[in-house]
Amino acid sequence: MAWLLLCLHLLFFHFPSFTSSFNFLCHHDESSALLQFKSTFTIRTDYYFCDELRLLKTTTWKNGSDCCSWHGVTCNNISGYVIGLNLGCEGIEGDIDSNSTLFNLSHLQALNLSFNDFSFNDFSNTHFPSKFGEFSSLKHLDLSNSDLYGEIPTKISHLSKLESLRLSGNGLVWEETTLKRLVQNATNLREMFLDETDMSSINLNFMDLIFNQSSSLVTLSLPRTGLSGIRKKNILCLPSVQELDMSMNELEGQLPDLGCSTSLRILDLSDCDFKGPIPSSFSNFTNLTSLSLSDNYLSGSIPSSLFKLQHLIHLYLSYNSFSGQIPSSLFNLTQLVTLDCSYNKLKGPLPKTITGFQKLVVLTLNDNLLNGTIPSALLSLPSLVNFDITNNQLTGYIGAISSYSLEELSLCGNKLQGNIPESIFNLENLTTLCLSSNNFSGVVNFQNFSKLQNLYSLSLSHNRQLSLTFESNVNYNFSQLRQLYLSSVNLTEFPKLSEKLPSLDSLDLSNNKLNGRVPTWLIETSRSLNLSQNCFTSIDQISRNIDQLFGLDLSFNLLEGDITLSICNMSSLQLLNLAHNKLTGIIPQCLANISSLQVLDLQMNRFYGSLPSNFSKSCELETLNLNGNQLEGYFPKSLSHCKNLQVLNLRDNKLVDKFPDCLQPLQYLKVLVLQDNKLHGPIANLKIKHPFPSLIIFDISGNNFSGPLPKAYLKCFEAMKKVSQVKDDGSLSYMETSLGYYSAKGNASYYDSVSVTTKGIKMTLVKIPTMFVSIDLSRNKFEGEIIDVIGELDALKGLNLSHNRLTGHIPQSIGKLTNLESLDLSSNMLTGVVPAELTNLISLEVINFSNNRLVGEIPQGQQFDTFSNDSYEGNLGLCGFPLSKKCGPEEPSPPSANKFWSKEKFGFGWKPVAIGYGCGFVIGIGIGYFVLLIGKPRWLVMMFGGQPKQRGNRRRTRVRRTNGSSMNQMVPMS
Incomplete structure (x- = not known):
């Protein structure tokens, strides 16, 4: 014991320098290297990739303090060397070159510089520094989404201890030899995330030869890497890989035979242009939990054998051309959480008996050819949150709904009939309800929807036999409702909803029988207002109150008179559609100065005068349609300021230029x-x-x-x-302008x-x-x-x-x-x-x-x-x-005169012809007699005496x- 006390006395009183280094674990040279590295960049506090409430790590980096205590820095507890540096999502703007003091941290085992901007100062010089390959102890490297560009240096293959590599979201280019050497040397490599790097120079047929050299590789992520070309069947035969993502490449051809990859748990081959059926070998993936084959050209039926995969949790088959009925065995899967079969050609009725789906959260079967009724079992699944079966051919009545977890219920675009079931008003978690474009009937008190206090979007449009009643003296409130669609429901007067829609953004009352004055509360609360195909006669009262409006559609009404200058107050307007009315006067010049305006459609009116001539340099117009008016004058040169213009239609006017x-x-x-x-x-x-x-x-x-x-x-x-290619289902895409405000399906x-x-x-x-x-x-x-x-x-x-x-x-x-x-x-x-x-x-x-x-x-x-x-x-x-x-052996040349010899086409009329008429008549009689005598040419003979x-x-x-x-x-x- 005395010996121990003596040692402590010597330690603290006779060796002060030792106690100083004991208090500061970090090595001075590494601390200086980190501070100097920090001095080479700036920090963006508003970096949009990151959480707004994130804590900036480098604010704790102070000279004179122990760097091992700094946020984002990890040291070895014994040696004191920096072994980990995490500056991910720090909002760094600056450069990393070969002289950076970052490369002085030679003991690094983990480096995370993801979600920063290393191209801020000079885009052309943001290449991947070869010195990254000198971190000989590095096990984890994450440089994803950091704006690095250029060819990946061969030195990266020297990182033999690498276990995890993340380079996604950069402009980096792979050479086949570099990738091959890296995988060959890094024998402990378990995961590679290379999304959006350029692998276009790599032969697709060598992919298995490259990655099979790594028996440790578990996760391989290669979406949008430019892989393409002819491939062999077993291109993706990677026995040890458990997670494989090759989505958004041009792999084409049939789906690959993956029978040897039985370890797969997650497989994503979406948007790869694959064709044909799903091969039988897919049923061998007994460990599969997630399968995505969306956005391809796959056809045939969905094989029943696929649903032997009892561990399947997520299945994505949307945007293909699958046909036939959905196998009943699909509805027996007990672990399934997500099922997306939308945008196919699936037909037939849905099975009435469902033994699985008890954990199902998302079920999207929209845009198919399904018929029959909606099974009551589907409407009573205990975990269902999102059910979308829009745009099918379903008929009959909706039964009682007891899936109380439902948040999104979309049944629009079918042939459903009868009353809207009362059970819908008990779905307290509902945020989206779409019942439009059906055959619903009966009387519905609009007050009932106020029971759904979380309701964000409600669509009842295009139900001609549905009658809505609105009570003004009842105290109810739609506190969360932002989108309300009541098009084509036979409204003859405005709904009595004053002060009951405090959050309303988008309102569609088109194709009804509305007229008169638009209520002030409606204009002041809506940001997108569709009143097209009604009976309105004046825009005056509307234009005085729409300074906060994003979209206004009054097309196909009975509007008359001028557009008043008060319309210039629409400083936030993105869409103005007044087409197909009887408006007159001059188009206000101020419309060209609304910098937010993306669509201006005034076609088929009676406007006259000149085109707006002072389009601003900040013009955002994408569509300008003034077709069918009486506009005159010249093209304004300022129209060239509208750099985003996609559609310019000035048909049927009187422009002279x-x-x-x-x-x-x-x-x-x-x-x-x-x-x-x-x-x-x-x-x-x-x-x-x-x-x-x-x-x-x-x-x-x-x-x-x-x-x-x-x-x-x-x-x-x-x-x-x-x-432009059309998918196998023959569907077409259409020109559209996406606007900033929201509609039922997202951006309007x-x-x-x-x-x-x-x-x-x-x-x-x-x-x-x-x-x-x-x-x-x-x-x-x-x-x-x-x-x-x-x-x-x-x-x-x-x-x-x-x-x-x-x-x-x-x-x-x-x-x-x-x-x-x-x-x-x-x-x-x-x-x-x-x-x-x-x-x-x-x-x-x-x-x-x-x-x-x-x-x-x-x-x-x-x-x-x-x-x-x-x-x-x-x-x-x-x-x-x-x-x-009929064609003969001696067909002559065609005549030299026809009906085009007119003043309109050739600039002379009947007078020059008359000068030669006298002499020509005499000569013509002689030639005509000779022609008829010998019978040639036949076309002229036929005109006078041949077959008609x-x-x-x-x-x-x-x-x-x-x-x-x-x-x-x-x-x-x-």
Whole structure:
């Protein structure tokens, strides 16, 4: 004991330097390295990736204190060396280069620098420093989402002790040799998260050879890594892997045979372009808890064998083309928590007996072909929180609902009938209730919905037989309700809900029979207000009270008069739709100054005067539709400030100007319609190198444009060269503008519409399919030849060059446009033969070559066998089917005169003709006698004494298509 006391005395009183180092465990050089590292960057307290309440670790880093006590720093308890550094989500902005003092921490075993910004100062110099490979003791490295770029250095393969590697969310590029060496050397590697790194140079067929070298690898995450190409069947045969994510790559082909990967617990192959059925080998994954095959092109039935996987917790099969009935065995799974089979072609009734699903929380079967009634067993599952079965063909009545845990119940878009069951009003946890687009009937007291105090969104729209009653003298309150949809429910007066909807954001009362004045409380509480398709006559009272409104739709009403200047108070407005009314006067210039405005739709009114001319530099417009007014004047150059503009429709006005070159910089412009104005002059000048790269609809018909076809523009229409693919279910995507405020399905959307002439018929596309690509240059004064460059626009579905002054031959390159459905070259001066290459146009439904100077035999085969006589009339030199005129061995050239010899086309009238009439008459009599005497040419003989021309049915023959690519959202124009 005395010996121990002596040692303590010497320690504390005779060796003060020792006691000092005992108090400070951290080594001075490492403390200095950390402080110097901190000095090279700044901290963003508002870093959006992170929790707003996060505690910044580096605020505890103070000179003179023990670095082992600093937040984010871990030291070895014995040696004092820094072995762990965690600065994840610190909000760092700065650089890491090879000289960084970070690399002085040579004993590091764990390093986390995730969710920072190391590209802040210089994007081009944010490469992955090779010195990371010198941390020889490193076991855990997390650099995910830190804005690092460039090739991953080969030195990373020196990290032989690595157990965990996270590099997701950076712009890093892998070389195959680097990846192979890393996996080969790091024999203890258990998890790799490489999401969104670039692995496009790696041969997909070598993936198993690379990763099979690591017998310790348990988790492999490779989504969105650019993997693609031809692969062998056992590409993913990784026996030790338990979690595998290869989603969002272009793997294509059949699903791989994964029979050898029996250890798998989590498998995600979503959005990989796989086709065909689910292979039987998937039933061998007896340990599987989560399977995601969503967003592919998978078909066939859902195999019953899949549901032998008794440990399955999450199953995602949405956005495919699965057909047939849902196997009854699926409803027997006892561990299932999530089941998503939405957006398929599943049909038939749902099983009435359900023995499993006791733990089911999410059930989404929406957008299928399911029929029959909703089994009562589904509405009594004890754990069900989200049940979505919208857009099917379900019928019958809804039984009692006893799933009291329900928060989202979506039954809209079916054929359900009868009364809304009283049991719905007992679901106290309900936040979303969608019953719209059914056949519900009966009288419902709106007060009953106030029992659902957590209700956020309520949709009862499109139930014509449903009657709602509103009581104004009852004290109830919808404290949480933010979205209310009462479209098409036969309302004749506004609901008596004053002060009962304090949180309301979005209100839809469209397609009712409302008129008169809009209640002030409604305008002041709503941020999105849809009153379209009613009987309102004035906008005055509304526009005085909408300074906080995000969206206002008053289209298809009876509005008259001017738009008052008070509308300029709408400083937050994103959508203003006053289309299809009787509004007059001048469009207020101030509308161009509302920087938040994304959609301005004033089409089909009676506005006059000039276009708004002072669009601000902060313009956010995506859609500007002024079609069908009486606007005059010029294009405002300030329109080029609207960099996000996607749709510009100025059809049917009185604009007098040249082609608007100021629009060339609009890189996102998809639809440009200038039809039926008074525009003039040639279209030639390019102000930028690549104008209009996103354009898919180009309609300048019905003007006075002249000169040659605009070759320079057509060459730059890049979006018209890329064919949009349609999924196996034939579904189409449509152009829409996503707005900032919310609707029943998330952010509110506005679907653009446009009137077009296609297949010889004027149509209104109520929604514009993204694959509808069209050029209409008809009814102008273009001259010269049709340019070959048109044959490069592979995605074209409609091409109309009719009623111009075009000459020369029909180019053979048009035969490359295999997606073309409508081709109109009529009423020009085209010569030569109809190219045989046009028979390659297997999608062609309508052609019109009438009133030209074409000669020779009409080509046969494919779609050309379906076209009628009127497709070729007015070409006296043409022969062969479908014309009655047969082709002979000596077919002459077509006549040099036809009905185009008019003052309108050639600039002279009857007087020059009359000068030569006298002499011509005498000579003509002589020549005519000689022609009739010898019987040639036959076409002239037939005009006077031969067989009369047989005119076919003037109705064009159409080929009916079933592949889903024809536009199914068209309505004839009145």
